[in-house]
Structure formats: structure tokens, C-alpha cells
Amino acid sequence: MSGLRAKHKADRDRRILEAAAELFREAGYEGAKIEAIAAEAEVSVGTIYNYYQNKGDLLVAIVSMEVNEVLNAGLGVVAEPPRNVGDALDTLIGIYIEHSLNYLSKEMWRQAMAISTQQPESPFGRTYTALDRTLTDQICALIARLQEFGLVRPDVDGRAVGELVFNNMNMMFIEFVKRDASTIVELRGALRRQNRVLVEAVSKEKRVAEP
Structure with missing residues (x-):
């Protein structure tokens, strides 16, 4: 079970980073919003802040x-x-x-x-x-x-x-x-x-x- 949780966590983290990379490219680093990254990655804003402070x-x-x-x-x-x-x-x-x-x-x-x-x-x-x-x-x-x-x-x-x-x-x-x-x-x-x-x-x- 712990292995499955770790896999889900890694998959979620990957989605967040790929979404952030895409939006940083499209909107620029300053223009990209955490809310938009969360929506693109299909996670909550709170989930992103569980991983990253900013x-x-x-x-x-x-x-x-x-x-x-x-x-x-x-x-x-x-x-x-x-x-x-x-x-x-x-x-x-x-x-x-x-x-x-x-x-x-x-x-x-x-x-x-x-x-x-x-x-x-x-x-x-x-x-x-x-x-x-x-x-x-x-x-x-x-x-x-x-x-x-x-x-x-x-x-x-x-x-x-x-x-x-x-x-x-x-x-x-x-x-x-x-x-x-x-x-x-x-x-x-x-x-x-x-x-x-x-x-x-x-x-x-x-x-x-x-x-």
C-alpha cells in the first residue's frame, strides 16, 4: 500500500511540475498563477502548497x-x-x-x-x-x-x-x-x-x- 501511495504522490508531483512548466512558458514566470497551475494539474491549490511554498x-x-x-x-x-x-x-x-x-x-x-x-x-x-x-x-x-x-x-x-x-x-x-x-x-x-x-x-x- 505504501508503494502505491508513493506512486500516486510521484504522479501528482509530476503533473504539477509539467503544468507549471507549460504555464510558465505560456504566461511567463511572473504571469503564471498558482491557481491556474492547480487547475491544469487537476489538483487543489492547497495540494500545491503542500509541496511547494512559492x-x-x-x-x-x-x-x-x-x-x-x-x-x-x-x-x-x-x-x-x-x-x-x-x-x-x-x-x-x-x-x-x-x-x-x-x-x-x-x-x-x-x-x-x-x-x-x-x-x-x-x-x-x-x-x-x-x-x-x-x-x-x-x-x-x-x-x-x-x-x-x-x-x-x-x-x-x-x-x-x-x-x-x-x-x-x-x-x-x-x-x-x-x-x-x-x-x-x-x-x-x-x-x-x-x-x-x-x-x-x-x-x-x-x-x-x-x-
Whole structure:
């Protein structure tokens, strides 16, 4: 019985977050009302407040849902990465970037980034920072895995490489969400170009340039 209750609770929570994501997209973060979210999710307003204190809590929960889904998808890449450093990084980063607008619009990302910057010690800010660290850890785990396969030089500080990759990706993603005209294709192309320099520096064997 407790398992069934937990499933119902998880399903209800998912409906609330999906409804909130949809209305944040349609009406904007400021314009979306808790009452409308409750109606869309087919729950009472009180039920939402049992889960979340305010719209900020809903937003960080949507960010968490987004990040946790890409982390789960990335596990397979870390376990069995492509046997080329550039391809492995591109595959993992591609999962992150291609999934980034599934639940959140650029406006929602801007709002989330603003709250995390303005209130770094709030529960929202701490959760956002923790998610960034988890993404960093996964990239570092990929670099370590590539070292195990002998694709990354053993003398390279894998943790530092992973942090560099994440920090650059994060900075480029911020620039991406700041401009509505920027596309995912452009972002991925820029990251491939920038990561190529790092890949060449850390790879154990240089890739022979194609004629």
C-alpha cells in the first residue's frame, strides 16, 4: 500500500511540475498563477502548497527534473563512451544541450539563473549550485573513464579537465539563454570548436587530420 501511495504522490508531483512548466512558458514566470497551475494539474491549490511554498520552489523543481533526466541519460555515456575523446565529450554535452529546453524556456532559465545569483544561500540557490556540481562530477567521471581506456593521457588532471569543460559549457549556455535568436545548433557548434583545442591537448593519441 505504501508503494502505491508513493506512486500516486510521484504522479501528482509530476503533473504539477509539467503544468507549471507549460504555464510558465505560456504566461511567463511572473504571469503564471498558482491557481491556474492547480487547475491544469487537476489538483487543489492547497495540494500545491503542500509541496511547494512559492513559484520559485516550482521553478527549481523543474530545473531539478530537467537536470536529473540528463544525468540519467548521461550514465550510459560514462559507462560506455565513444572511443574518441572529442566524440565522447560531444555525446555527453549533446545530451545536456539538446534536452535543455524540454521543460524550461530561455525566459525560465534566465529567471532561474537570476534567483540563484541574487539568493545564493537560499534553498533555491543551494539546489541550483548542487545541480551544477553534479553535472561537473559527471563530466569528470567521463574524463576518468576515458583515462581508464587510455584515451586521455595519464598525467592529465582529469578533475581539472572536467571542470574546465563544464565551466565553459555553462558560460556558453548562459550566453545562449540571454539571446532568444541563438539556436542549439549554433551552441553545439561553438562548443565543439572550443573543446577541440582541449581535446588535442589531453588526448593520448592525436587524431590524424583527414585530407
